[in-house]
Amino acid sequence: MKKTILEARALSKSFAHNGGQVHILTGVDLDIYEGDFTVIMGASGSGKSTMLYALSGMDKATAGRVMYEGKDIAAMNEKQLAALRHNDFGFVFQQMHLVSNLTLHENVAVPGFLNKGKTTAEVRQRAQELLKRMGIDHISTHLPSQVSGGEQQRCAVARALINEPRLLFADEPTGALNRRNTTEVLDLMTDLNREGQSILMVPHDIRAALRATRILYLSDGKVIGELTLPPYDRNEEKSRETQLNAWLGSMEW
Ligand SMILES: Nc1ncnc2c1ncn2[C@@H]1O[C@H](COP(=O)(O)OP(=O)(O)O)[C@@H](O)[C@H]1O
Ligand SMILES: [Mg+2]
Known part of the structure; x- marks a missing residue:
């Protein structure tokens, strides 16, 4: 049994917009497990970054809970959040x-x-x-x-x-890198995960997503699908990509 690091329940996030509200997350339920290289996919603008920020205490959710070591991150004050971000989590952008x-x-x-x-x-x-x-x-x-x-x-x-950090958060860490540098950084993150580092990443592209051991798909404000993969192996990248693309097709990616 894997240990749970984060547990989100009915997590919602809305933004004020043009005098009304836009609902980006509308009741996300998910668990993040120790040792996983978890990746969040979804269309551009589907709320992946918003979810990463709400899960990490970088931003406040509108409603719902995010449990970490028995405490609700969504209910913490600024001082508690700062300590959490500093001591327990790591961030790469x-x-x-x-x-x-x-x-x-x-x-x-x-x-x-x-x-x-x-x-x-x-x-x-x-x-x-x-x-x-x-x-x-x-x-x-x-x-x-x-x-x-x-x-x-x-x-x-x-x-x-x-x-x-118990959990390393990464929001498109290869988004500003060329191909060679992208491979370097992804290889490094893959190695870190192999050594036990838990990672939660929003990938910049399919190549980055292939490094995941678990992929969550975000659509219409909710996690609608999940794919579990064995640890990344360069020699099997082609079949991994075929499997991922087939799954993404079923998610109407
Ligand atoms: N601070 C904000 N105020 C208003 N709207 C926002 C804010 N942050 C994000 N949004 C909107 O929320 C939606 C989801 O954004 P985001 O989480 O960045 O998506 P993704 O990372 O999946 O591309 C987008 O439509 C974006 O314009
Ligand atoms: Mg984003």
């Missing part, structure tokens, strides 16, 4: 948001320094280990502008992992 006048090492270490449980030396060491793990330790004293987009995104992944 399409734009890397690295601090331009800090080195790669400093970018990774800074969120660690805010963590009271670790000494400066421990944080520095973990940052260096993560940079090594991401294959960018040899350029750790470079500024973001001095490295490639793929290297910047690998730095952003390292930063997201500095406080050992």
Whole structure:
């Protein structure tokens, strides 16, 4: 039995628009499990990012619950949410948001320094280990502008992992990368998941979605389908893609 990390029940999100309300999520029920590489798919504008933000405490839901370790994220105050985002979750976005006048090492270490449980030396060491793990330790004293987009995104992944998050959230992490850098970042995330890191990602394209072990399909404000896959294996990518496309067809993708 897999452990549940997040449990969303009747999760709804509406936005005020032109004097009325647009309902983006209308009662989402889902569980996110430990060890999974979960991916959320759905048409553009279907609410994937909105769902990721509501699940991670980056944004408030309009109604419903998101349970994490016995607590309702949707009912937390700003201070509790900030602590949760800082200590328990990691985030990677399409734009890397690295601090331009800090080195790669400093970018990774800074969120660690805010963590009271670790000494400066421990944080520095973990940052260096993560940079090594991401294959960018040899350029750790470079500024973001001095490295490639793929290297910047690998730095952003390292930063997201500095406080050992239980769940790594990623919203189209390869959306701004070329083909080669996309493969680099996806390979890295696949390896991290293989080593046990739980991931929840909105993929930029089918290629990114193929890395999932579990895919949820969002439509009309609800999760309408689910596909479970074995861990990604490069040698079986063609048949995996055929299987995924057939399933997406049944979801009227
Ligand atoms: N802050 C906001 N205010 C109003 N509408 C929003 C806001 N954020 C997102 N939306 C709308 O909600 C819908 C879903 O957006 P989003 O979650 O970004 O979709 P996806 O990530 O699936 O492409 C879109 O129609 C978008 O315009
Ligand atoms: Mg989006």
